Amino acid sequence: MTELRDVRAGQSLCAYDLRRATEAAARAAYAWIGRGDKSQGDAAAIAAMEAELTALGFDGQVLIGEGPRSETSQLYHGQRFGDPGRIPLWDIAADPVEGTSFLAKGMTNAMACIAVAPAGSLFDPGPAFYMEKFVAPPAAKGRIDPAAAVEAKMAMLAQCLGKPVEDLTVYVLEKPRHRDLVERIHATGARVALYPAGDVAGALMAAIPGSGIDALMGTGGCPEGMLSACAIKVLGGEFSARIDPQLATERRAVETxxxxLDRWWSVDDLVRSDDVTFCATGITTGLLFEGIERTATHERTQTLMVGGGAGERQLLTSWHRRGP
Structure with a gap:
């Protein structure tokens, strides 16, 4: 996987550049860990990420961000970076704090993440906010019908991975809507790893062989799904998604x-390019990496980089000198 190149501006955008945006967001959010105010932590991370994206100077447009411009003034859908007089080269999917509730409560798996792909190559979920997802390692790619019954999926997954169903572990968000799903997974004999949040972390763990998570199942956010799909496209894992509205207003909007609502989209439908760069920096320690660690003089970050010159994946630990 090569780095992304802006041929018109004569600049390169690689994972080592893009990580500045997630590291800045994570460091800004650090001060709000465990303080019970998710809005302040989110606002700090949004401002920091936007500032770094502006400093990068590439031609990109936010496809998936904090919401429509009528609801937010930063990282809104359609926001342009670079020269607004030109057609943007890149689609941007950004989540400055994935797991705002985790951040506010000082819990695991809060992270800052971003993905960039050539303009027009990412699926636009439009008014949809939720999607049902099925994620698994590369050995299962294209071999499991995402519309099949839970029991059939589990049996086929076990066959793909060469292990008994009883040895499978499935990541599921701990939500009331998943009670039946959890019961059906348990009935097959498999284990369920329940987390109240951490959609992106769970999806990436499911796509990485030997991570301890064999699949992700259930319904979560569309923004988190698209961010995950970008990384999993490079990782070579299985990712399928179906628009699954959870509110009556959302259902009316997507139907309009x-x-x-019946179609399952493959990862190749959702991400129609191989030139994808994904970066995620831990805010609190979780499944993928350690969170921010602060000393009197430095802050340590851990960032997962996928594609964009970083190959299939790299985990980078950095020390940043603190300002006065």
Missing amino acids: AGMD
């Missing part, structure tokens, strides 16, 4: 938009 003519979106097919």
Whole structure:
């Protein structure tokens, strides 16, 4: 996987550049860990990420961000970076704090993440906010029908991975909507790893062989799904998604938009390019990496980089000198 190159500006955008945006967001959010105010931590991370994206100077447009411009003034859908007089080269999917509740409560798996792909190559979820997902390692890619019953999926996954169903562990968000799903997974004999949040972390763990998580199942956010899909496209894992509205207002909006609620989209449908760069920096320690660690003089970050010159994946630990 090569680095992304802006041929018009004569600049390169690689994972080592893009990580500055997630590291800045994570460091800004650090002060709000465990303080019970998710809005302040989110706002600090948004401002820091936006400032770094501006400093990068590439031609990109936010496809998936903090919401429509009518609801937010930073990282809003359609926000341009670079020269607004030109057609943007890159689609941006950004989540300055994935797991705002985790951040506010001082819990695991809070992270800052971003993905960049050539303009027009990412699926736009439009008014949809939720999608049902099925994620598994590369050995299962294209071999499991995402629309199949839970029991059939588990049996086929076990066959793909060469292990008994009883040895499988499935990551599921701990939500009331997943009670039946959890019961059906348990009935097959498999284990369930329940987390109240951490959609991106769970998806990436499911796509990485030998991580201890064999699959992710259930319904989560569309922004988190698209961020995960970008990374999993490079990782070579299985990722399938179906628009799954959870509120009556959301259902009306997606039906008005003519979106097919029965179609399962493959990772290649969702991310139609191999030139993808994904970066995520831990805020609190979680499944993927350690969170921010602060000393009197430095802050240590851990960042997962996928694609963009970093190969399939790299985990980078950095020390940043603190300002006065």
